[in-house]
Amino acid sequence: xxMTDQRVSYTLDSSLETIDSCEEKATRVAADLGFGxxxxxxxxxxxxxxxxxxxxxxxxxxxxxxxxxxFERSGDELVITIRDQGKGMDLSKIPNPLAPENLLKTSxxxxxxxxxxxxxxxxxxxxxxxxxKLIKHVHGPTAGGKEASQ
Amino acid sequence: xxxxxxxxxxxxxxxxxCSGRITLGEGSVILRDTVRDLLSKGNKxxxxxxxxxxxxxxxxxGELVSAFTTTKNQGGELKLLNLTKKVNDLLQITKLYTVxxxxxxxxxxxxxxx
Numbered sequence: 001x002x003m004t005d006q007r008v009s010y011t012l013d014s015s016l017e018t019i020d021s022c023e024e025k026a027t028r029v030a031a032d033l034g035f036g037x038x039x040x041x042x043x044x045x046x047x048x049x050x051x052x053x054x055x056x057x058x059x060x061x062x063x064x065x066x067x068x069x070x071f072e073r074s075g076d077e078l079v080i081t082i083r084d085q086g087k088g089m090d091l092s093k094i095p096n097p098l099a100p101e102n103l104l105k106t107s108x109x110x111x112x113x114x115x116x117x118x119x120x121x122x123x124x125x126x127x128x129x130x131x132x133k134l135i136k137h138v139h140g141p142t143a144g145g146k147e148a149s150q
Numbered sequence: 151x152x153x154x155x156x157x158x159x160x161x162x163x164x165x166x167x168c169s170g171r172i173t174l175g176e177g178s179v180i181l182r183d184t185v186r187d188l189l190s191k192g193n194k195x196x197x198x199x200x201x202x203x204x205x206x207x208x209x210x211x212g213e214l215v216s217a218f219t220t221t222k223n224q225g226g227e228l229k230l231l232n233l234t235k236k237v238n239d240l241l242q243i244t245k246l247y248t249v250x251x252x253x254x255x256x257x258x259x260x261x262x263x264x
Binding site for chain 1: 173174175207208209211212213215216218219236240243244245246248249
């Protein structure tokens with residue numbers, strides 16, 4: 001994908017293949033924009049986690065519901081938007097995966113990983129779906145690799 | 151891309167050599183089935199050799215946790231061996247490094263079982 005027009009979007013089915021496809025597209029876009037290997041991995045993993053949320057928790061694999069993925073170069077930022085058509089995520093029900101009582105839970109780490117790997121993570125749930133916005137600075141002070149624990 | 155596993159026995163310990171990706175879908179299922187199969191056959195000293203696992207997502211992390219707790223609940227022990235840097239980093243930021251017994255030497259891993 002070439003981002004000559006600064007914005008590219010895809011409409012995808014709610015399937016496991018979509019999750020892999022989103023990850024592959026993110027890897028390609030991030031590499032094309034000149035991110036280093038570690039950042040490419042961080043971006044692709046954050047997008048994968050966002051796609052998992054959209055396909056599973058948002059659309060629940062429903063064949064009549066779509067996932068939209070968009071990449072936009074905006075100034076010094078790569079802005080990635082993932083939308084689903086589910087009922088909307090209840091953010092208050094997402095426990096802190098680092099809390100001792102949650103360490104051995106088998107799920108609930110996706111948003112945490114996104115926040116660890118991206119500079120900005122915005123989640124906007126609504127009754128018609130959830131919009132997830134992931135932002136990574138292209139040439140910002142964190143370009144050398146953000147500390148994941150921050 | 152596909153996850154592959156092979157098992158071998160060393161001094162009563164089952165080593166599971168994993169390669170590929172442990173992600174939502176096939177990779178996680180293969181790991182889950184492998185561990186459950188081992189436990190059902192009475193193999194309760196398990197080492198997951200992750201030297202050739204280059205990618206794990208949150209579902210894969212959850213599967214590792216599930217394998218760990220399932221083994222423990224059946225009176226066994228599950229340890230991790232030879233983490234790649236990516237996997238090591240993931241376990242660090244999720245604080246799971248403190249949960250798992252992580253080894254970087256196969257012989258030491260085998261000996262560490264009581």
